[in-house]
Amino acid sequence: MHKIIEKIFGWCYPLLRKLEIDDAIASYASLFINIVILCFLAYAIYVIFKFVLISLLVTTAKKTKTKFDDFLVTNKTAKYIAHLIPLLFIYKSVFVILNDFVYWETIFGKLVGIYIVLLILLIIRTIFNALRDHLKQKPRYSDKPIDSYIQVVMIILWVIGVAVIISKIFGINQKDLLTLLGAISAVIILIFRDTILGFVASVQVSVNDMIRIGDWITMDKFGADGDVIEINLATVKVRNFDNTTTTVPTYSLISDSFRNWRGMLNSDGRRIKRHILIKAKSIRFLNEDELQDLKKIQLITSFIDTRQAEIDKFNINNKIDKTLSINGRNLTNFGLFRKYITQYLENYPGLNKDMILLCRQLQPTQHGIPLEIYTFSNDKRFENYEYIMSDIFDHIFASIVYFDLEIFELPSEGKNVIEEE
Structure with a gap:
């Protein structure tokens, strides 16, 4: 290949010298012409190989049963490889074109070499991304932390790649460089501890999709309750609902607990989970007259008729003595109230x-x-959600007296003073 490259780029300078052009002018002119030829050939090679590789991979993907090659197409692997081939051609050609320009040959050669290393890492x-997507399609690996494994491998490869780049820039032996990095690693970790922790946290947050910009999160430890507006290597900014801004260390998102409301916002409803406390001594059995009065409440009229018929039948068949309400089966005011609230919620339009x-x-508590009440509002907006919940409990507070x-x-202080006197 070296002889072919010499034939492609070695003709210009001798030709210019035959035309009796000055040596310096001939050198720079041949350099310019060769660079133009190199750019043209490199682009032509890129276009050809890009078309061939992509067409070949797409055709193969359509004919094979495995999905791995489909994911190679999706992740544009062929496109990156197509970049690598003309780059290798440029790398080999540099030493022929810049043979008389040692300084520029060294610099340009190093730059091309660095780009080749980066491109190999991207390929x-x-x-690995195609492999990850392929394995996630298989039930056997669907619950495995494949992203973490690939991430660890890529970190190792990037460390090796950076070592190769540094060795090319400064001409340091790669073994000596790795030995030196190992010796000063403790100092590096101490100095850049927060940065390293932030980097690890950022990777985990991104890979595990823990938070996104726009998510509503709550983190009581830092007083954060609002929307995420910025995610950096070291910090996450949260705009609270009172328009203040809270800065949360990125690492705390994996070391401490926080609540992300994204699932609720993406669901079909927002949960209402609130209770009231009923005095235990106010719960009792209902007699016939009280049942007749409660039948006037339309939401539970049919329920009382049906349930009372079942209870009377049971008591009669079992010859229950009803001189005492505790005997046999009975309806309670608390049970009917629960049924009424259930019926009310089922008819409420905001749920x-x-x-x-x-x-x-x-x-029961002291x-x-x-x-x-455990249900879900169909409107998740804060103000409408609060209105729906308040409206429901307004009705509960007002209706509870009808069930005695x-x-x-808690007794007020004034009442306690009166009782003591």
């Missing part, structure tokens, strides 16, 4: 009926029995 990265909707009783139930409240 390897596209291959998503395709998601969980329930009114449940939680573990302050009473919690009655929790009481909400727990």
